[in-house]
Amino acid sequence: MxxxxxxxxxxxxxxxxxxxxxxxxxxxxxxxxxxxxxxxxxxxxxxxxxxxxxxxxxxxxxxxxxxxxxxxxxxxxxxxxxxxxxxxxxxxxxxxxxxxxxxxxxxxxxxxxxxxxxxxxxxxxxxxxxxxxxxxxxxxxxxxxxxxxxxxFGVLPVEEHDKVCMECKRQQTVCVMVTKNEPCMGPVTRTGCGALCPSVGRDCYGCYGPAENPNTQAMANRLQGLGLIKDEVARRFLFINSAADAFHQQGLRIKEAE
Ligand code: SF4
Ligand code: SF4
Missing domain, CATH: 3.40.50.700 (NADH:ubiquinone oxidoreductase-like, 20kDa subunit)
Structure with missing residues (x-):
């Protein structure tokens, strides 16, 4: 065959x-x-x-x-x-x-x-x-x-579009944003990596692109609350996946508000 x-x-x-x-x-x-x-x-x-x-x-x-x-x-x-x-x-x-x-x-x-x-x-x-x-x-x-x-096997592959935070919870990884004030993009980023960065104690920088239903405005507010200036927040969104719609729109909104 x-x-x-x-x-x-x-x-x-x-x-x-x-x-x-x-x-x-x-x-x-x-x-x-x-x-x-x-x-x-x-x-x-x-x-x-x-x-x-x-x-x-x-x-x-x-x-x-x-x-x-x-x-x-x-x-x-x-x-x-x-x-x-x-x-x-x-x-x-x-x-x-x-x-x-x-x-x-x-x-x-x-x-x-x-x-x-x-x-x-x-x-x-x-x-x-x-x-x-x-x-x-x-x-x-x-x-x-x-x-x-x-x-x-003749079945359609399942697409992973949960947030990285969900993966942290599944693995019982300690949250770096809550415990170390790291500007983690996990709440808006798609999983698939197994929450690689938080599992070694560092923040996610969004390399898997937007998760489903990402609340990017709340994420931007939280990043500013952690002390990032607007330009730094915009760059968190306009980075590896700058052209992905949800990240692109949020990054531009912050830039325009500068
Ligand atoms: S470390 Fe990041 S990805 Fe993990 S739970 Fe905290 S905010 Fe979410
Ligand atoms: S930066 Fe990429 S590899 Fe690291 S936790 Fe985020 S999505 Fe996973």
């Missing part, structure tokens, strides 16, 4: 989410027994135009060439999942969406004409249909394995 096929594609990104997948170790070896990975440049297999059952995409759309490539990947795949903050919300590089990209290019590069860069860095879902989004910077490799395993 033919095994289901998978391709892992990269767009504008740091490769960290692909590394999270590679770093899985043994679970990845088990996965390779269950599926055929036809394209995964970072791991070896190369066949970018292969037709596959599951396409996994890391990275944001940043060049005009990206859009053509992405359209082909969507045409060649049955199920498409995006991994990481870049692919789901434009990533750290979407900070340029709030600046004059062409001016930056002119200031940085000796020959700006050779730089093919769109003014905005955008999420994959802004261009093609996406069946599942896994957030994070980087993602938790366990989430990819769970999603693929669900698909192999």
């Amino acid at each position: 033919n095994k289901p096929t998978v391709a892992v594609h990269k767009f504008s990104s740091c490769d960290g989410c692909q590394l999270a997948l590679l770093n899985l170790g043994e679970p990845l070896l088990v996965l390779t027994d269950l599926v055929d990975i036809l394209h995964f440049a970072e791991a070896g297999p190369l066949d970018e135009n292969a037709k596959v059952d599951i396409a996994i995409i890391e990275g944001s759309v940043s060049t005009s060439h990206d859009i053509d490539r992405l359209t082909k990947i969507r045409d060649n795949s049955t199920y498409l999942m995006t991994i990481g903050a870049c692919a789901t919300s434009g990533g750290l590089q979407a900070l340029r969406n709030m600046a004059d990209t062409q001016q930056w290019i002119a200031d940085i590069y000796a020959n700006p004409a050779v730089i093919d860069s769109l003014d905005n860095s955008t999420a994959i879902k802004d261009h093609v249909k996406v069946d599942l989004e896994l957030w994070g910077c980087p993602i938790n490799g366990r989430q990819i394995v769970m999603a693929i395993r669900a698909l192999l």
Whole structure:
């Protein structure tokens, strides 16, 4: 019997989410027994135009060439999942969406004409249909394995959109905001990381993007109550997931009120 096929594609990104997948170790070896990975440049297999059952995409759309490539990947795949903050919300590089990209290019590069860069860095879902989004910077490799395993069993993967605070409670992690006055973004951030940062005593900085129904105004008020000035509060929202709607809107509201 033919095994289901998978391709892992990269767009504008740091490769960290692909590394999270590679770093899985043994679970990845088990996965390779269950599926055929036809394209995964970072791991070896190369066949970018292969037709596959599951396409996994890391990275944001940043060049005009990206859009053509992405359209082909969507045409060649049955199920498409995006991994990481870049692919789901434009990533750290979407900070340029709030600046004059062409001016930056002119200031940085000796020959700006050779730089093919769109003014905005955008999420994959802004261009093609996406069946599942896994957030994070980087993602938790366990989430990819769970999603693929669900698909192999013929069921739709469950999306995690609880708040990180819920994960802290489940793990009985001591709250760093309550006990140490750390400006933790956990109350508005989506879980999936296992509350990694609070579990080692530091604040969450929102790398998994907005959770469901995030009360960003209450979060902003609390951060100011902890002593952050408005610009610092705005930067908590306008950071790795600056283009994710709930964080973007709240960050801009604070900036406009400055
Ligand atoms: S440490 Fe952060 S994420 Fe955990 S319960 Fe406190 S506020 Fe929520
Ligand atoms: S606790 Fe927050 S910043 Fe840390 S890994 Fe999780 S979502 Fe990212």
